[in-house]
Amino acid sequence: MILLQILWDDILPLFAFIGAGVFLDSKFKIDISTYSRLTIWVVLPCFIFYTMYRYHFESDDLLMIPAVLILLAVMYFLSMGMAHMFHLGGAEKGAFEAVSSFSNAGHIGAALAVMIFTHPPFATEAGSAPHLAEAMGTMVIIMIVMNIVVNTFGAALIRSRGSTVKEVLSFMVKMPALYAAILAILVRSAGIHLEHTFLWPVLTHFNGAFIVLVTVTIGLQLHRSKLRKPDRFILATSFNKLILCPAIAWGVLTLFGGAFSPIASQVFFICAAVPSSMALIIYGVEYGEDAGLVTQSVLFSTVAGALTLTCMIYLARVLFPLAG
Numbered sequence: 001m002i003l004l005q006i007l008w009d010d011i012l013p014l015f016a017f018i019g020a021g022v023f024l025d026s027k028f029k030i031d032i033s034t035y036s037r038l039t040i041w042v043v044l045p046c047f048i049f050y051t052m053y054r055y056h057f058e059s060d061d062l063l064m065i066p067a068v069l070i071l072l073a074v075m076y077f078l079s080m081g082m083a084h085m086f087h088l089g090g091a092e093k094g095a096f097e098a099v100s101s102f103s104n105a106g107h108i109g110a111a112l113a114v115m116i117f118t119h120p121p122f123a124t125e126a127g128s129a130p131h132l133a134e135a136m137g138t139m140v141i142i143m144i145v146m147n148i149v150v151n152t153f154g155a156a157l158i159r160s161r162g163s164t165v166k167e168v169l170s171f172m173v174k175m176p177a178l179y180a181a182i183l184a185i186l187v188r189s190a191g192i193h194l195e196h197t198f199l200w201p202v203l204t205h206f207n208g209a210f211i212v213l214v215t216v217t218i219g220l221q222l223h224r225s226k227l228r229k230p231d232r233f234i235l236a237t238s239f240n241k242l243i244l245c246p247a248i249a250w251g252v253l254t255l256f257g258g259a260f261s262p263i264a265s266q267v268f269f270i271c272a273a274v275p276s277s278m279a280l281i282i283y284g285v286e287y288g289e290d291a292g293l294v295t296q297s298v299l300f301s302t303v304a305g306a307l308t309l310t311c312m313i314y315l316a317r318v319l320f321p322l323a324g
Contacts, residue, residue, distance in 0.1 A: 014211075014215055014278075014302070017211070017212055017215035017216055017218075017219065018215050018216075018218050018219040018222065018299075019219060020215075020216055020219060021215065021216040021217060021218060021219015021220045021221075021222070021223070022219040022220075022222060022223045023219075024216070024219070024220065025219065025220045025223040025224065026223060030220055032217065032220045032221060032224070033286065035213060035216065035217040035220065036217055036282045036283075036286040037286065038213065039210070039213045039214060039217065039282050040151075040155075040175075040176070040177075040282060040283070040286060041176055042206070043206050043209055043210050043213055044151060044176070044177055044180075044210065044279070045176040045177055045179070045180035046180070046202075046203055046206035046207065046210075047147075047206060047207050047210040048144075048147050048148065048151070048177050048180045048181055048184070049180040049181070049183060049184045049203065050184075050203045050204070050206070050207045051140065051143065051144060051147070051184075051207075052144055052180075052181055052184035052185065052188070053184045053187060053188055053194065053203075055137075055140045055141075055144065061137060061138070061141055063256070063259055063260070064138060064141045064142065064260070064264065064268070065141060065145055067252055067253070067256060067260075067268065068141070068142055068145045068146065068268075069145065069149075070252050070255075071245070071248060071249055071252050071272060072101055072102070072146075072149055074248050074252075075100060075101040075240065075244070075245055075248060076097060076101045078100075078240070078244070078248075079096060079097045079100035079101055079237075079240055080097055082096070082100070082236060082240070083096045083097060086232065086233075086236070088233075091158070092233070092293070094156075094157035094158055095157070095158060095280075095284065095293060095294050095297070096233060096236070096237060097157050098150075098154045098157040098158055098277075098280050098294075099237040099241070099276045099280060099294060099297045099298060099301070100236075100237045100240035100241055100245075100276075101154075101240075101241075101245075102146065102149070102150045102154050102276060102277040102280065103146055103241070103245070103271055103272065103274040103275070103276070103277060104274050104275050104276060104277045104278055104302070105139070105142055105143045105146040105147070105271055105274060105277075109139060109142070109143060109146075109270075109271045109274045112270065112274065112309070113135050113136060113139040113267055113270075113271075114132070114136070116135070116270070116313060117129055117131050117132045117135040117136075117263075118132060121317075122135075131263050131322075134261065134263045134264065135263050135264075135266075135267050138260075138263070138264040138267040138268065139267055139271065142267070142268065142271050144181075146271075146277070147177070147279075148177065148178065148181050150277050150279050150280070151175060151177035151178075151279060152175045152177060152178050154277065154279070154280055154283065155175055155283040156175075158280060158283040158284055158294065214278055214279060214281075214282060215278065217281070217282055218278055218281045218282075218295065218298075218299070221281060221284070221291055221292070221295045222295055222296075222299065224292070225291070225292035225295050225296060228296070230300055233293065233297065234293075234296060234297045234300050237276065237297045237301065238275075238276075238297070238300055238301045238304050241275060241276050241301050241305075242273060242275065242301060242304060242305055242308040242309075243308065245272045245273065246269055246270075246272045246273040246312050246315075248272070249268055249269050249271075249272035249273075250269060250319065252268075253265050253268060253269065253320075262320040262321060262322050262323070263322070265316075265319075265320040266316040266317065266320050269312065269315075269316045269319065269320065270309070270312055270313055270316050273305070273308060273309055273312035274305065274309070275298070275301040275302040275304070275305035276297065276298045276301040276302070277298070278298055278302075280294055280298060281294055281295050281298055
């Protein structure tokens, strides 16, 4: 039942938009670079600004930030070691590290958290969801950190082509997503209220357009990619993201020694098991030499994730049970 709910509520809507992109590209000559640049330079920064501006941080929530960063760092160094073992280099190495490390928290993760914590055993028969607010608070922090890292460091990895650390860092500081996050923090700290200004509807519409533009662009790229059977690259990145990453997440939670509630721990664990970030495909189109490889790796991870996530959701309940 959970598997069917995940497929119906989270996976199938994404593939409907992807299918629209495939259809459009088969009927018309679409300039895919325009879509990717519109997303990177306009829609994505608005999405990150809107998300960070709306969320009210509590002091206890901030402990989740180092937990997410530790998880990402461990996954990055493990995938770097595997890339070296597989003798990958240049853009292929950067793509392997990025697809292995970064979750699709902003698309599947948030919707998945809502679905899980508004249904039994977390919701009551009367329809109330007492754990939803805590779950979404944790999810927002993870999503914000993940979006910033994916759209700065992840983009730099896709573009790297064997670049030096200095060149990667130089590219990161040029990414508009980073400055959108900084601006949101400054506006919130200054007590500036945007809800009753003309900017608020603009931000709201861009927020809604984000997932549509990303998934349609994925469909365009998929239509232009030469489909192939899953190879060592695709299988290894999917294993890293869907199996190894939640195992590392369990280790990180153990390291923090019960600092998080069972609900927060479950959200962190499940988010680690979410498939690879679809935003990486946008950067593959814009910067990478292996856009087709990135596209197929992320899509294979997404399809396989429909099955592995079911197991991880159940395992999260076993590892981090609610008291009473």
